[in-house]
Amino acid sequence: MSGSQVEYRRGEYRKSAARREQILEAAFAVFSELGYTASSVSEISRRVGMTQTGVLHHFKGGKTALLQAVLDRRDEEAQRIISDKRGIEFLRSLARITETQLDKRGMIQAYRMLSTEAINPDHPAHEHFRERQQMVVRGVEKAFREAAEDGDAPADLDARAAALSSLAMTEGLEVMWLNGFDVDMVAGSRRHIQQFLTTEL
Structure with missing residues (x-):
């Protein structure tokens, strides 16, 4: 050639x-x-x-x-931020992901709309959202467990309960922000995660 x-x-x-x-x-x-x-x-x-x-x-x-x-593009950016992180560093990265999305209101709105539609088992993205949510829960649960192992959280921490609570808070803040409430998603999610830790987030 x-x-x-x-x-x-x-x-x-x-x-x-x-x-x-x-x-x-x-x-x-x-x-x-x-x-x-x-x-x-x-x-x-x-x-x-x-x-x-x-x-x-x-x-x-x-x-x-x-x-x-469209869904893959959003997930790839988040994956780059948390890649190779463990324990408290992984948990710190969650706030970083939120920070990077503050100027992407349209993307967050689209994701919320699509995830709501995809609750229907017949929706083409149903499996994507279900599997992604399970993956995220497992990742955050693992990070809380590692934080406890590293001395950054109480040794008897219920890592799964902490993960579910933190993710519910983050998603709830997102919805309120989209609906016009004056909320600080980054500070709010960071404060919530901090309550499960003994080291400053």
């Missing part, structure tokens, strides 16, 4: 990647405004200035594939 052909391939790849990003941004906006059920590939393609066929070229699974890509 000649150098010009390689450069052409690279150029085409960059254009394709940029187009996928545009489609994802449009899908995110549509899901945020309408929820998954009321959204359509035609509306997403209209906003990005493409035909439905063009959108489906990049996301062959249609609306379901777009939904999965």
Whole structure:
């Protein structure tokens, strides 16, 4: 393959990647405004200035594939923050995740809408949300258990109860914030987690 052909391939790849990003941004906006059920590939393609066929070229699974890509993007950012953390450092990272989302109101709103819709077992994202929530609970429970092992929490701490309580508080604060209440999600969740620890969070 000649150098010009390689450069052409690279150029085409960059254009394709940029187009996928545009489609994802449009899908995110549509899901945020309408929820998954009321959204359509035609509306997403209209906003990005493409035909439905063009959108489906990049996301062959249609609306379901777009939904999965939007959810994966949110989870990837959170995963980068907590990666390789244990114990109290993992718990500190939870507040950091909240901080990074304060300027992404649309993303949080979309996620809340989609997670509520997905309570229905027939929803295409039902398994995603169910498995993700179980994974998050296990991760936070493990972090509380490690904190107790490291001397950063009482040795007799009920790690599962602490995890469920902390996650319920965080999600509750999110909902109140979305509904216009003047709440500090970062400080509120940090204060709640702190009550289970003996070391400053």
